[in-house]
Amino acid sequence: MKLATLRTQSGTAAAAETNSGWALLPYSDIAELLTAGDWRSKAIAAVSAPSGDFVASSQAEFASVLTSPRKIICCGLNYSDHIREMGRALPRHPTLFAKYTDTLTGAHDAIATGGSNSVDWEAELAVIVGAQLTHASEDEASSAIAGYCVANDVSMRDWQKRTLQWFQGKNFTASTPLGPWLTTADEFDSDPHFTVEGWINDERVQCGDTSSLVFPPAQLLSYISGFTTLAPGDVILTGTPGGVGQGMQPPRYANPGDVIRTAASGLGELLNPITV
Amino acid sequence: MKLATLRTQSGTAAAAETNSGWALLPYSDIAELLTAGDWRSKAIAAVSAPSGDFVASSQAEFASVLTSPRKIICCGLNYSDHIREMGRALPRHPTLFAKYTDTLTGAHDAIATGGSNSVDWEAELAVIVGAQLTHASEDEASSAIAGYCVANDVSMRDWQKRTLQWFQGKNFTASTPLGPWLTTADEFDSDPHFTVEGWINDERVQCGDTSSLVFPPAQLLSYISGFTTLAPGDVILTGTPGGVGQGMQPPRYANPGDVIRTAASGLGELLNPITV
Numbered sequence: 026m027k028l029a030t031l032r033t034q035s036g037t038a039a040a041a042e043t044n045s046g047w048a049l050l051p052y053s054d055i056a057e058l059l060t061a062g063d064w065r066s067k068a069i070a071a072v073s074a075p076s077g078d079f080v081a082s083s084q085a086e087f088a089s090v091l092t093s094p095r096k097i098i099c100c101g102l103n104y105s106d107h108i109r110e111m112g113r114a115l116p117r118h119p120t121l122f123a124k125y126t127d128t129l130t131g132a133h134d135a136i137a138t139g140g141s142n143s144v145d146w147e148a149e150l151a152v153i154v155g156a157q158l159t160h161a162s163e164d165e166a167s168s169a170i171a172g173y174c175v176a177n178d179v180s181m182r183d184w185q186k187r188t189l190q191w192f193q194g195k196n197f198t199a200s201t202p203l204g205p206w207l208t209t210a211d212e213f214d215s216d217p218h219f220t221v222e223g224w225i226n227d228e229r230v231q232c233g234d235t236s237s238l239v240f241p242p243a244q245l246l247s248y249i250s251g252f253t254t255l256a257p258g259d260v261i262l263t264g265t266p267g268g269v270g271q272g273m274q275p276p277r278y279a280n281p282g283d284v285i286r287t288a289a290s291g292l293g294e295l296l297n298p299i300t301v
Numbered sequence: 302m303k304l305a306t307l308r309t310q311s312g313t314a315a316a317a318e319t320n321s322g323w324a325l326l327p328y329s330d331i332a333e334l335l336t337a338g339d340w341r342s343k344a345i346a347a348v349s350a351p352s353g354d355f356v357a358s359s360q361a362e363f364a365s366v367l368t369s370p371r372k373i374i375c376c377g378l379n380y381s382d383h384i385r386e387m388g389r390a391l392p393r394h395p396t397l398f399a400k401y402t403d404t405l406t407g408a409h410d411a412i413a414t415g416g417s418n419s420v421d422w423e424a425e426l427a428v429i430v431g432a433q434l435t436h437a438s439e440d441e442a443s444s445a446i447a448g449y450c451v452a453n454d455v456s457m458r459d460w461q462k463r464t465l466q467w468f469q470g471k472n473f474t475a476s477t478p479l480g481p482w483l484t485t486a487d488e489f490d491s492d493p494h495f496t497v498e499g500w501i502n503d504e505r506v507q508c509g510d511t512s513s514l515v516f517p518p519a520q521l522l523s524y525i526s527g528f529t530t531l532a533p534g535d536v537i538l539t540g541t542p543g544g545v546g547q548g549m550q551p552p553r554y555a556n557p558g559d560v561i562r563t564a565a566s567g568l569g570e571l572l573n574p575i576t577v
Contacts, residue, residue, distance in 0.1 A: 096401055101466070120464035123399040123472075125372055125529060139528060184528060188396035190377070191466060196399075197528045252415060252460060252473045253401060 026068060028172070029206035030054040032086040032131075038078070041068040042206070046082045048075040055207055056091040056258030059155055059171055064257075065209070089129035089203045090174050091153065096259040097124040098249055099149075099178055099195065103264025105237045110267060119240045119248055122191050124178075124201060124262075132175075132204035132293075135300045136285070139197045141181035144279045144299060147265035148223030148231045148287045151176040152242045153207050154259040158250040166246035169255075172209040173219070175295050176262050177202050177287040182271050182278070202287070202295045203260070213291075216241070221266060224286035225279060233266020302344060304448070305482035306330040308362040308407075314354075317344040318482070322358045324351040331483055332367040332534030335431055335447055340533075341485070365405035365479045366450050367429070372535040373400040374525055375425075375454055375471065379540025381513045386543060395516045395524055398467050400454075400477060400538075408451075408480035408569075411576045412561070415473045417457035420555045420575060423541035424499030424507045424563045427452040428518045429483050430535040434526040442522035443491060445531075448483040451571050452538050453499070453563040458547050458554070478563070478571045479536065489567075492517070497542060500562035501555060509542020 027042040031049070039058040040047035048071040052058040058067065071077065101120040102108060108115055130136065138144050155171025179201060185194020210217075223231030235241070240248065245261055255261075270277040279285055279299045288294040303318035307325070315334040316323035324347040328334040334343065347353065377396040378384060384391055406412065414420050431447025455477060461470020486493075499507030511517070516524065521537055531537075546553040555561055555575045563571040 098468075116464065118463040118469075120466050122466045122468045123401065125399065127530065181528070187394040188392065189465065190396050190398045192374075192398045193394075193525075193528055198530060249469075252457070252469055254403065254474060 026209045026212070027206040028055050028058070028068060028209065029085070029204070030088045030090055030092055031080055032088050037088045037092055040080065041072045043072050043075065047080045047085055048072055049078040049080065051077065054088070054092040056093045059257035064155070087132040087205045089131055090207050091203065091258055091260060092129065094126055094258045094260045095256060097126065097128070097262070099124060099262040100240060100245055100264045103238050103240055104233050104266040105239050107233065107267035108239070115239055119245055121249065122195060125196055127198055128196055128201045129203050130199040130201060132202055132295045133297065134199065134202065135298045136179055136200055136202070137300050138281060139181065141183050143182040145180045145182050145270040146223050146225060146231070146279060146285050147178035147180055147269055148221050149176045149178050149265050150219050150221055150235050150263045150289050151203060152246070152261040152263060154246065154255045154261070155257050157257065158246060158255040161247050161250040163243045163247045166250065167215060167243035169246065170210045170242060171257070172207040173292055174204055174207045175287050175289045175292050177223070177285060177295055177297065178262055178265060179285070202297050204295060205293045208292050219292060220290040222288045223268065226284055231266050231268035235263065238263060302485045302488070303482040304331050304334070304344060304485065305361070305480070306364045306366055306368055307356055308364050313364045313368055316356065317348045319348050319351065323356045323361055324348055325354040325356065327353065330364070330368040332369045335533035340431070363408040363481045365407055366483050367479065367534055367536060368405065370402055370534045370536050371532060373402065373404070373538065375400060375538040376516060376521055376540045379514050379516055380509050380542040381515050383509065383543035384515070391515055395521055397525065398471060401472055403474055404472055404477045405479050406475040406477060408478055408571045409573065410475065410478060411574045412455055412476055412478070413576050414557060415457065417459055417473070419458035421456045421458050421546040422499050422501060422555060422561050423454035423456055423545055424497050425452045425454050425541050426495050426497050426511050426539045426565050427479055428522070428537040428539060430522065430531045430537070431533055433533065434522060434531040437523050437526040439519045439523045442526065443519035445522065446486045446518060447533070448485040449495070449568055450480055450483045451563050451565045451568050452477060452479045453561060453571055453573065454538055454541060455561070478573050480571060481569045484568055495568060496566040498564045499544065502560055507542050507544035511539065514539060
């Protein structure tokens with residue numbers, strides 16, 4: 026099942042995919058749906074016997090899959106093939122940092138440079154939490170995954186590298202596309218792998234397989250739940266494979282007029298133009 | 302005027318100090334009061350003509366001053382005297398990182414080690430935002446400060462030092478006391494200085510004056526508003542002076558049974574026992 030947050034005349038609404046489009050649910054976004062409990066039954070009911078509004082596929086405008094998550098926690102340095110090619114040792118612990126909710130934006134929205142002169146791309150698999158997790162085992166964490174979607178952890182490298190902490194370069198308003206929809210975990214086996222790809226205009230610059238993650242989704246959620254409680258609607262970004270602009274010789278960045286494309290196999294695609 | 306969030310039988314409530322105690326306001330915490338708009342008039346009205354519940358000073362139980370801020374942004378490496386004594390150059394940009402809301406705890410609450418074996422203290426001045434700020438000048442930022450309170454950015458150094466990003470050691474659940482109350486900015490001149498002190502049990506280990514901040518409050522808010530919007534109820538922690546446990550030879554940490562005391566001149570005091 027696919028779940029999305031669509032733009033409507035009055036704001037946004039959670040939606041579930043049907044054969045011909047999207048059935049709207051009485052929640053403002055997918056985080057609110059996940060928080061309400063028993064979300065799967067509610068989505069199935071909306072699809073099988075639509076009682077609310079309906080949006081045809083061709084009319085769907087995608088907001089960020091979640092517009093109101095409480096926590097967005099990102100993992101850096103997580104693709105072992107990329108770490109090895111850089112000559113580094115595999116990390117013993119995940120490198121984590123936070124994004125605020127207002128960094129999120131829609132699958133086809135423009136991303137403003139915000140005055141940065143080094144806007145970089147980071148194609149990533151996003152994991153959406155569907156149940157509360159505190160000191161959870163990996164099995165518990167695995168069962169609590171509501172689903173997956175695509176993200177680009179767009180990074181303002183000039184601001185990111187001003188200090189040792191990456192936070193400021195990772196938290197520009199509306200800089201992180203998340204979408205286009207959440208595909209529920211029951212569509213995959215218990216340990217799915219995804220090919221994560223990134224393009225700048227028509228040039229593919231990133232390609233990685235999540236089978237090479239040092240810390241796969243369930244392990245990451247279990248680790249994080251050791252110091253902070255995860256709750257329905259929280260988002261975990263799992264890191265990016267090689268091929269980001271700052272790793273190139275010379276470094277390359279996205280400029281106004283460029284388009285960043287991001288995809289994960291079976292999960293859809295993001296297409297975001299860069300603007301001033 | 303002093304504003305606090307008090308524990309009540311049904312949860313928490315915003316409160317304003319009167320001559321003999323606290324007049325409750327119809328908001329669950331001070332962040333909700335600040336977000337509601339025209340908060341000063343509402344607080345003054347509650348004090349001058351109390352219509353709601355009242356709590357005697359001796360009965361007041363302080364929750365975190367804010368229980369629902371959207372953003373808590375912390376600055377590291379901000380006391381110039383401490384930076385100079387460490388032989389470092391003054392930074393050109395503030396080092397920033399994020400805390401989640403559920404890290405906050407009350408002025409007299411116990412703080413659990415959460416399994417960390419290196420619980421450290423960081424006495425800090427906290428600045429509470431009272432108006433929306435986007436690309437704000439320092440003057441605009443200064444006018445938007447609702448008030449000040451005391452914080453301790455308690456840090457789990459083992460987790461903090463596992464990776465380059467401090468986030469995980471700074472985000473243990475209920476590890477950051479914030480309070481005991483917010484003193485509104487109009488009680489001070491436009492550029493107030495505070496003496497910030499920290500004790501472990503009866504030994505004073507930290508003492509700094511905010512006049513030596515590399516990035517004083519208004520400058521910090523202005524800088525942050527350049528990449529993310531600040532809103533009423535957001536919290537900025539301004540960094541800690543020298544005297545933290547990990548800087549000692551040998552390093553010292555707080556253990557179960559110890560009590561951490563934190564004060565800022567004119568703003569009150571936090572007293573937090575450490576538990577397993």
